[in-house]
Every structure is written in C-alpha cells, then in structure tokens.
Amino acid sequence: MIGRGRESLACVNPLPVDTTEDVRERGATVALLPVGSLEQHGPHLPLTTDTLVASAVAARIARAHPVRVLPPLTISCSHEHAAWAGTVSISAATLGAVVDDVATSLRAAGTTALVLVNAHGGNHVLRNVVQESSVGPLPMALFPVSEDWTAARRAAGCETSNTADMHAGELETSILLHTAADQVRPSYRTADHVADERPYLLTTGLAAYTTTGVVGRPSLATAEKGRGLLDALVVAFEGHLRVLAGR
Secondary structure (H helix, E strand, O other): OOOOOOOHHHHHOOOOOOOHHHHHHHOOOEEEEEEOOEOOEOEOEOOOHHHHHHHHHHHHHHOOOOOEEOOOEOOOOOHHHOOOOOOEOOOHHHHHHHHHHHHHHHHHOOOOEEEEEEOOOOOOHHHHHHHHHOOOOOOEEEEOOHHHHHHHHHHHOOOOOOOOOOEOOHHHHHHHHHHOHHHOOHHHHHOOEOOOOOOOHHHHOHHHOOOOOOEEOHHHOOHHHHHHHHHHHHHHHHHHHHHHHOO
16 A cells, blocks of 8 residues: 555544534534545545545635535445446435535524535536525535636646546546545556547446546656645635625
C-alpha cells in the first residue's frame, strides 16, 4: 500500500463528531450534504471512492467557511457500473426523495441553504432536485459542477480533461493519494485506459467501453495534484456561497 497521507484519518472516517451543543454553538446556517456512491473504481481504488472524495471536499470547505457538514450519503445511482462486483445502487426517485426529506428537516431546524457536494457523475437526478429548489422553500446548490472541476484541474496542473478522465483516473486517484493514500493500491501506476468516445453509455453501461472499470489515466495522479484540486474547489465554492446568500 501507499503510505498514509497527513489528512487520511479525516477522510477515511468521514462521519462528523459534533455533539448537539457543538452544532448549536456554531450556528451555521448553510449545510453541506456529501453524496458519494458504492461502485467499482477499477483495480486500484475502493468502492467507497466517491464517498471519500465528497467527504474530503466538504471537510476542506468547512475549514474555510462557517458551514455544517452532514454525514455522507454512501449509496446512490450507480446503475452504469452494475457489471462489476461490489456495486450497489438505489433508484433516482429514492435518492431524490432522501435529499428532499433531509432538506425539509434542515429547514425546520433553521438552516437557510443546502449544498449537495456530489462526487458521482451518475447522480443526474440531483440536478433536477436543485433546479426545483429554485422555487421551493429551501435554496440548494450542486457542487462541484463541471465548470468547477475544469477550473480545479487547470489550477492543480492536471493533464486530463473531465471528458477523458471520467472514472478512477487522474483526478480521483490524486485526491485519494492526498487524503486517504492508504486506500490507493500501487496498481494505479499501470491502470490507464483511454475511451474518450462513449456515445451510448447510458444505454449500455460503462462495461461497453472498459473491461477494468477505469476510464482515464490514473498513472498521472499525485498527492500534490490532489491538494491543488481541493484548494481550487474551496475557491470555486465561494461563488456558490455568494449566490445562496443572495437568495
């Protein structure tokens, strides 16, 4: 295994440790809900990769902004990964309903906005949930969006794009090398698989384009890039926070 990074413990155990008194005293009015998944991430990353990434992003934001971080949702819409052992999914309707219920509970407790920190691209329903919230009782934001990831890749010196580096590639492996390095297996150095064209992904699932589950170049990953990605996402989050504050 790769050696443990300095921030590993915080991300390997993403559950908040606040007491009710801690939450009351902090008085944060914006809540962050990390949304991960339980799905294959090639031969070198754990099934919980998206949950670890979402939790790392949320924890990093919480170090810079007065927000409340909720426990992550660890199973979501991973149907395109069903061909691989270990993947578990819930329906889009169920995920949307859970988020709605969480939002209702938070609003009753005085929260003024909810940010869905989503690390799984297959959770398309979250875009509609946030879209509907624009006319609902609790404003929401989806973070990071594609533009945020693109800017973060550029700032961190990543060589691949959002399209080319779709799954278990340079970005995800870099973030885990930085935050949970003991979860990354050495095989990431030889796990590259390029499949830039995936026109029928939603119909066929990912197995039509990769036998390993990897689409991207994890061999390019470094812990330094992982740190840069998180730093850049904190900067990008400020824009979303300003928009929510103006609602």
